[in-house]
Amino acid sequence: MSFEEENDSLLEEVFELLEGPDCENPEVILLIGRSGAGKSSLVNTLHKVLTGRFYTIAKQGSGQAQTVTLDLFRYDNCGVKLHRISDKNTKERLTNLLPKLPHILDCAGLADENTPKLREIIELLIGGYIRPGTSIDALEKKQEKCGIGRLKEVFKPDPACKVSKIVFMQGCIDDIPKNLIQCLREVLKISNPATLTRKYQCEIFVLITKYDLVNESRDPNLDGNGISVDEFKKTETEIAEAFCNVGAVGCNTLRWVSFTDNVGFSESQIRNRALKFLKKMIEPGVPKMPEPTFSDRLEEYLYQTLHKLRRACIKQIRERHLNCLSIIGGLVIAFFFIYVISCLLRAGV
Structure with a gap:
């Protein structure tokens, strides 16, 4: 089966999932990771795959500033607008299904640290306390003024912004932010003292980006930035160990290439990976425990x-x-x- 044929099949599967009873409410996906991991590129690539047109609806950074001084952006229904879809059949199918596409929260790059300050901000992001458009820099200043641990008294959670799936993005040639991963894990371990259940029941996925830099023969055209298949697999294993989910590598870890990374990958190959990722995000996950009465x-x-x-x-x-x-x-x-x-x-x- 060619990539084009598989892509047509994947797109049909996505439509079928959206039409099913398990997809009544759209998923809210939080993209998290360090600056330069490719979060904004992912949003632009998904938009291109679904509409057939490439727009930089998400601004892409240079990856130089490893800070939390940018804003939180929300892309409703993957940022797709019906009038932008170029393919007539896709437009017709998505006319009624568009509201069911996932919402994507693109958070500014986070520092590699595990501090009470960062844990509180991540918890607010997951719990839906921070509204889209919020300046993370201003949020930090508010945190300093109120005191760490007091921000939940200031903001009211919005159920529509509560995260259901987390996608941790990691460049395959970048250092693994183990402190940030541990910080995220500790937030997800928070339990409700009254019911002893996890407070934030989110599925977590790992997306390893810049897969176009993986090269068996160390292609000299990659300017020394390429890595071998063995080096990539080593990175993949280290990330899994950091999340303590080695057994779920094949299930929850995906390899990603953005259109902006197009080095040696055809458009159909990039589209193939994007559709597989989108399908994974729409598929029903682990059943969530009902809220205690x-x-x-x-x-x-x-x-x-x-x-x-x-x-x-x-x-x-x-x-x-x-x-x-x-x-x-x-x-x-x-x-x-x-x-x-x-x-x-x-x-x-």
């Missing part, structure tokens, strides 16, 4: 309160501040009270 949170709180009361009573007995009968009586009353409330909650009263 008010009754669930109240019941959990009551049981935790009883546990704390029991520990406090045991401590008091050991220190001989209270007699055994009063302790037992208090525990019985507390347990009976919690039991009655739990029964009422389960009965829907």
